[in-house]
Amino acid sequence: MAATAAAPARAVSPWNPANAVTASRFLCLPPLYWAVMHDQRQLATLFILICGLLDKLDGLVAKLFNCRSAFGELFDAITDAICYGFALILVAAHGWAPPIAVALVIALGLANAGMRTLYARRLGRAANYKSYAMERVVAYTGYLIGFATGAMEVPFYYWLFVPLMAVVLVHDAKRMLVDPVPA
Amino acid sequence: MTTGMTQLVSPLVFKWFMTLFTGIVAGVWFVWDAVKLVALRNANGADPVVRDKRFGYTIGVVIGAIGVTGCLLFWNVF
Numbered sequence: 001m002a003a004t005a006a007a008p009a010r011a012v013s014p015w016n017p018a019n020a021v022t023a024s025r026f027l028c029l030p031p032l033y034w035a036v037m038h039d040q041r042q043l044a045t046l047f048i049l050i051c052g053l054l055d056k057l058d059g060l061v062a063k064l065f066n067c068r069s070a071f072g073e074l075f076d077a078i079t080d081a082i083c084y085g086f087a088l089i090l091v092a093a094h095g096w097a098p099p100i101a102v103a104l105v106i107a108l109g110l111a112n113a114g115m116r117t118l119y120a121r122r123l124g125r126a127a128n129y130k131s132y133a134m135e136r137v138v139a140y141t142g143y144l145i146g147f148a149t150g151a152m153e154v155p156f157y158y159w160l161f162v163p164l165m166a167v168v169l170v171h172d173a174k175r176m177l178v179d180p181v182p183a
Numbered sequence: 184m185t186t187g188m189t190q191l192v193s194p195l196v197f198k199w200f201m202t203l204f205t206g207i208v209a210g211v212w213f214v215w216d217a218v219k220l221v222a223l224r225n226a227n228g229a230d231p232v233v234r235d236k237r238f239g240y241t242i243g244v245v246i247g248a249i250g251v252t253g254c255l256l257f258w259n260v261f
Contacts, residue, residue: 042191045201132239136216140246143205150201153253160249164242171238179231 012069018062019072022079025054029086036094036149044149051083052142073128081109084141091148101158105141108165112172119176129176133168140164202254209250216243 028051035044058076062068085106092102112134119129140161147157192200220240226233255261 040189042197043189045197046191130235132236133242136212136239136243136246143208143250146201147205147253150197152201152205153256156256157249157253164245164249168242175231175235 012067012072014069014071014075016062016067016069016072017065018058018067019075021054021058021061022072022076025051025079025083028054029083032087033090036090036096041149041151045146048087048142048145048149051087052146055080055142070128077128080138081113084138084145085109087145088141091145096151097144097148097154098158101155101162104162105144105158105165108162108169109141112169115169115173115176119181122177122181129172131168131172131175134172137161137165137168198257202257205250206254209247209254211247213244213247213251216240216247220244 028047032044032047032051034040035047055076058072062072088097088102088105091097092099116129144157144161146152148154191197217240220237223233223237223240226236228234228237
């Protein structure tokens with residue numbers, strides 16, 4: 001099935017420019033923490049924007065240096081989860097985002113990660129299930145943090161995101177856990 | 184905004200930045216996924232990949248619409 005991203009055959013070292021860009025996203029977290037703790041909304045927005053731009057940049061660097069790898073994809077997904085998870089908890093703890101909505105978003109994210117693990121077990125090999133809908137939902141997650149730091153219609157964006165992500169998760173659950181797996 | 188905080192730009196400029204950034208990204212997202220959705224109208228619906236793409240692009244269109252609507256709400260348009 002084309003919906004499953006196959007691991008590239010070429011051996012690529014994990015010490016490559018694309019993974020360096022991915023790792024550099026962690027450097028945005030301490031200044032983001034400082035900015036939120038000091039009520040610096042504009043600076044916080046800037047740091048989360050840089051974090052998001054680096055997320056886009058690592059894919060471009062991987063193409064440019066021809067260093068795409070299964071490890072890189074996994075590292076990118078883990079970095080997304082850590083950076084966005086940390087930032088969501090941070091803005092919720094600081095009162096810039098609704099804590100219940102953030103808790104639901106994180107719970108749905110964990111459920112998504114668990115389903116992907118089960119899908120890989122069903123397949124019997126490490127594989128990333130390509131969900132066109134979840135890709136868009138994850139991109140939306142990055143913007144959620146920006147809406148919180150920028151104080152932009154926070155309840156509207158957060159509370160619409162929860163049912164949207166739940167619908168995508170139910171759809172992907174059927175595809176990953178019920179439908180036949182590719183040979 | 185709290186007095187004494189570091190202002191990179193004035194609050195009004197920051198509000199416009201947030202609006203334009205979100206509005207442009209959401210608008211492009213809406214159109215881009217709508218075009219891809221229309222391009223799939225004659226594709227084989229029995230193919231699970233095609234169904235996944237249709238669902239994904241529909242979600243993209245919804246997200247784009249949410250983004251643009253939020254921008255309008257931000258300026259109390261309705």
